[in-house]
Amino acid sequence: MSLLFRTVVFLLCCSLANSSLAESKITPQSINDLRYGETLYHFYQENYFSAITHLTVAEAQRPIQDQGSEPELLLGSLYLSYGMHRSASGIFTQLLDNNAPQYTQDKTWFYLAKLRYLGGHHDAAIEALEKIKNTLPSYHEGSRWNLLANILLKQQKHQQAIDTLQHFSGDPIWKAYSQFNLGVALSQAKQVQQGQQGQQWLDTVGRLPAPEQEIRALRDRANLALGYTHIQSQTPENAVQAFGRIRQSGPLSNKALLGIGWAHHLNKNYNEALTPWMELRKRHTINTSVQEALLAIPHTLELLDKKQAALAYYNEAVNTYDNELTRLANVLRAVETGELLDALKPRSMDDESLQLREQSQLPDSISTPYLSNLLASQQFQSTYQSYRELLFLQHRLRFWQAQLPSYRLMLTEREKGYQKKLITIRDDKRPEHLNAFIVKRDQLAQELDEIQSTENGFALVQGDERGVLKRLTRIETKLTRLQGHGDYSEQAEKFRILKGLLSWKVDTEFVSRHWQLKRNLIELDRNIKKAEVAKASLQNSWQQQAPSTFTNYQTRLARLSARLQHLQEQINIVSAEQTRFLQQLAVNTLRQRRRQLENYHIRAKYGLTRLYDKLQKDKQAGP
């Protein structure tokens, strides 16, 4: 049962949005921006919500520049995969308006064609497909031809669909799907010739070598469809052959056995017809084919004039239908009270990719065996997917709702900490020292100007020279004092030479020393400027910027919180509607099954009564 479910879901889904089959063949892209790579990481896991979030966050913070138009194309394709067709359409249209490179244009037209097809705009979809030139990646080719064939079938342009398939050179699995669709479409046509063509296509798919599970499942479906077209066209031998190719262990084996029986019945081989039906009779009576067989057996036994046996089998059918109707009533009651919906709820909402995996599994509900066709239908699948997406959105919003108080607390604590530090900073006198430095600097600059104007080299002595100059000054004073008290001419000469030496040195180095001091002064000016900027920045950030940052954050939080609350209310409303719709789908299906079963029941009872009367009459009229 689970195989049937998965297989049919696969068949239904594969020609719509992204096929994992095709996407798995994508070769790695070169990553020039980590944020683009991060989006791909989520995209490849089919975590579309996360992928869109990361890409739009990147675009809002600092647009991705180094990946060409790939980010836009990716965003459009993400919206398409996430069922946001209008958003996807907007992006694709914008990409085409922006004269994107041919490669991007081809991909964009391809996605637009899909979108238009999903929206039922078939002519526009074909128009988009016709715009595609020759740069579409090979992994999209199969999907492209399949899409074109499907559109042509929708438009009843069977011959064009056939021509398309003749030129189909893409993936063999896509080709098989297209052939199957074509076969079914042509078989439905009223014209005999088209019906025969349809049978040929179905026959082609029904005989495909099938190493892959998907193809085996498709082959079974093709043979089943082919078998019934042969019954319809009154060629029962061919029908038996087609049904016979269906795997006995496969999910369609019950239908195949039923079909074989009807093919023999049509050929008036009543005994042969009974063989597969008797096999079916041993199987679980929940299955509609088994239920059908239970009625077909006594009907055929009557034709074989085995009235007593027919009576017994009618009896068996009536009892079985009684039991099944009781079971079905219980199931219907359970579904109406929400049992199925409980089973459909995901086990965990934290893992986004788990959703997808769980969705491919059958729900653990007592109604599941009765709803296999519904569960595999596209309408149910898309409704269920939306339902789960809504649950996930609710989950995300609840997550943020739980986070917001901690952000508010964090902001409050930061603000408190800021207020405390603000007092310390206000009391800190160090920034005021800067003014004293500036006064000192101005004095130095004035001194330097005076030295320059007087060319006083001794004012620029430095290091050891200061000591030497002091000693020379002392010596000069002493020599002056000793004048007239002896002969100090030798010492005076030595003094003159030493002072001359020092004087010569400071005079010759005056320009370079003055320049060095000037440079130091410029450097000092620069540092003072920096200190002034730092002081202003400190004052700005602590007295003006920080308070406004806190206010900004509080405003952002308040706005986001209001949006959050509004969206939660909206989602709750829509989610309730979607839940009702999903439940109604299941209830309608079960009611339909009940009507079918009631119909069998009435027929069986009628057959039983009629036969019983007949037997009674025969008995009365006896020998």
Next chain:
Amino acid sequence: MKMNFSFIILLWALFSFPLAHAADNTSAQQGLDNRIQDLKKEVLELNRDLFILEEDLLFPANTQFTIFLSMDLGKLFALDSVEVKINDKLVASHLYTERESKALYRGGVQRLHIGNLPTGKHEMIAFFTGKGPHNRDYRRGTTLVVNKTSAPQYIELRITDNDSKLQPDFSVKVWE
């Protein structure tokens, strides 16, 4: 024969739809679908804005430090898990599912860690475990001394195939 005919109609109906066809929704359901699309858009926008707010609040630009992981080809190494330590403190560890590994092989880049680091030098060590060539258990480490500035810093841990040595290579790239 009447029963036979009704039976065929019933079963044929089960197979008479092309497998790939557009959703045949009722107008009510179409309206609901449109509202769901609008809601998705609004929730995505809100999620984006909250995400940015969270990042601004928790990981300010001057201390923000992010580690990514990528894989090039990955034929010679099947990644099972990774651990990252900064200054001998474990900051990130991850066990890979098959889906995640496949996403990496196909070119996806995983954000392994986002946190805060003060400016200055820090030692980062990453340990990779998995299956190496010939399906043998493999554990390798790579070290980097990170010089954190006041700008946000992005580090990429890369697993590449070294075809000449037939061994996987583990390297680190600092993005400016």
